[in-house]
Structure formats: structure tokens, C-alpha cells
Amino acid sequence: MSAGQALDPSLGPSPERGGEPRVDRVLEQVRAQLDLDAETEYELLAELRGHLEDAVAAARARGLDEEAALAEAAARFGVDEVGRELQAAHVGWGTADGVVAAGMPVLCALILRWLVFAPDGTAVGWREVLVRPAFWAVALAALLVPLLRFPRWRYALISWAFFWVMSVIFFALPAVRW
Amino acid sequence: MVSQIDQMRKGTTTVAILKLLVDEEEPLHGYEIIRRLDARGEGYFRFKEGLVYPRLHRMERDGLLESRWVGAPGTRRRKMYAVTERGRHQLEVEMERWQTFSRQMDQLLGLEGA
Numbered sequence: 294m295s296a297g298q299a300l301d302p303s304l305g306p307s308p309e310r311g312g313e314p315r316v317d318r319v320l321e322q323v324r325a326q327l328d329l330d331a332e333t334e335y336e337l338l339a340e341l342r343g344h345l346e347d348a349v350a351a352a353r354a355r356g357l358d359e360e361a362a363l364a365e366a367a368a369r370f371g372v373d374e375v376g377r378e379l380q381a382a383h384v385g386w387g388t389a390d391g392v393v394a395a396g397m398p399v400l401c402a403l404i405l406r407w408l409v410f411a412p413d414g415t416a417v418g419w420r421e422v423l424v425r426p427a428f429w430a431v432a433l434a435a436l437l438v439p440l441l442r443f444p445r446w447r448y449a450l451i452s453w454a455f456f457w458v459m460s461v462i463f464f465a466l467p468a469v470r471w
Numbered sequence: 472m473v474s475q476i477d478q479m480r481k482g483t484t485t486v487a488i489l490k491l492l493v494d495e496e497e498p499l500h501g502y503e504i505i506r507r508l509d510a511r512g513e514g515y516f517r518f519k520e521g522l523v524y525p526r527l528h529r530m531e532r533d534g535l536l537e538s539r540w541v542g543a544p545g546t547r548r549r550k551m552y553a554v555t556e557r558g559r560h561q562l563e564v565e566m567e568r569w570q571t572f573s574r575q576m577d578q579l580l581g582l583e584g585a
Binding site: 343 | 500501502505519520521522524525528529532547548549550
């Protein structure tokens with residue numbers, strides 16, 4: 294492979310790239326149709342790479358040379374249609390996750406506000422919430438909903454971190470008026 | 472123009488994938504799903520292979536499938552798909568619908584007992 298054919302690392306991981314440089318060109322055509330977040334595109338292209346490498350290997354095992362094997366694999370794959378369909382299938386997923394990821398901590402914080410604060414705006418008596426079932430219900434929801442809802446851990450971690458930082462602050466500074 | 476067979480295939484891809492994964496009783500990656508579907512259909516339902524992936528992803532989003540990546544970082548990794556309980560239930564519903572549809576069509580076309 295020449296320097297001019299340097300592979301784009303964002304086209305997904307491939308320990309066997311040295312043998313399949315042209316697969317990258319097919320993936321580039323798919324990627325040209327995508328307008329998704331980087332992580333989603335990376336995963337999609339990694340999955341498609343595995344498919345194309347298998348298809349090329351199968352064609353070569355039937356006696357085709359590399360060029361013909363790739364041409365056959367790409368034709369059977371349906372590059373343009375796949376790019377469009379993947380875009381249609383995934384567009385909006387990240388946005389929906391983002392909305393929930395942003396809304397979840399706010400909802401938990403509002404419930405905490407209702408549970409924790411005295412009418413004067415302080416968190417005095419905060420320790421009492423530890424024996425309230427409602428507190429543990431909120432805590433469990435804050436733990437489990439992100440875990441079950443988000444395919445990506447970073448969203449879950451953001452929700453968890455927000456909830457527990459709020460809890461620690463209330464616990465450490467109960468007399469402060471919030 | 473999209474052929475009638477293409478239209479029918481599109482409408483039945485979900486149930487075909489669910490049935491395959493239930494029958495095989497093991498998680499499969501996309502290429503293997505396509506290969507085995509092709510073998511089951513004896514090539515009759517051949518379609519653009521890549522179009523299975525958006526379908527798999529939609530099924531996963533709908534809770535019919537679950538997936539996990541297999542393989543250590545730095546090696547070839549595979550996204551393996553398996554049927555969820557919801558997917559199994561959906562398969563039962565779709566199979567029932569298909570049998571009813573098929574029976575009614577046979578009756579309509581006078582193919583009963585043919």
C-alpha cells in the first residue's frame with residue numbers, strides 16, 4: 294500500500310487491513326451517505342467491514358482474484374442503498390438518547406428537591422430521607438433507567454454522576470440555602 | 472421498479488431473521504445470518520446483502536434482538552445478534568399471521584390440497 298492510499302482510521306478497526314485495502318474504498322462510499330455521530334458511524338463501519346472482508350474471502354476461495362472478489366462483494370452488498378437505509382435507520386437515535394440523558398438528571402433533581410428540602414430551602418434533615426422508600430425508588434430509577442435505556446455507558450455515567458454529586462453536596466452542606 | 476417478490480421479501484425479512492435465530496439457538500453475526508438465510512431460501516430470496524444491517528439495527532432498537540461485540544480490541548471483532556423474549560413472542564405472532572394469510576390465499580386461489 295502506498296502512502297497515498299493511507300487508510301482512514303475512522304473507517305472502523307481492522308487488524309487485517311493490510312490484506313483488504315480496497316474494502317476501505319467501499320466503506321468510504323457508505324460513509325459518504327451517513328451523517329451520524331462519530332461513535333455510531335465507527336460501529337456501523339466496523340460491522341460492515343467484517344461483512345465485506347468475509348464476502349471477499351469467500352469469493353477468493355472460489356477462485357476470483359482480489360479485484361473481482363471485491364467487485365462481486367460490493368455489488369451484492371448494495372453500497373448506495375445500504376448507506377441510505379442505515380442513515381434512515383439511525384438518524385435521531387443519538388438525539389433521543391441525548392434528550393433523555395439531559396432530562397433524566399433534571400427529573401431526579403426535581404424529585405430530590407421535593408424529598409430533601411425543608412420549606413426554608415435548606416437540606417437540614419437530609420439524613421431522614423435515607424429511611425424513606427421514595428428516596429430509594431428515585432435512587433434505583435437513577436441507577437437502572439440509564440443502564441437499561443442507553444446503549445452507551447457515557448450517558449448512563451453522566452446521569453449517575455449528576456445524581457450522586459447532588460446527593461453528596463446535600464449531605465455535606467445541609468444548612469446551605471439552595 | 473420494485474418487483475412483487477421484492478415487496479413480499481421486504482415484508483417478511485423480520486420474521487425470517489427471527490425464525491433463523493430461534494432455530495439456530497446461537498447468536499450469529501450479520502454475514503452468517505445472510506449466508507444461512509440464503510441457504511434456507513435456496514437463493515430464491517436473494518437481495519442486497521447490506522440491507523440486512525439496517526433491518527437488524529431496527530429490530531434491535533425495537534427490542535426484538537440484542538447484540539454484543541465479540542472479540543478482543545485489536546482483533547477482528549464481530550457484532551453478534553440473538554433473539555430476545557420479546558422477539559420470540561413477536562415470532563409466534565407473525566408465524567400465526569403468516570399461516571392464516573397463507574391458508575386464505577390458498578383458498579382464494581384454489582390451491583388448497585394442490
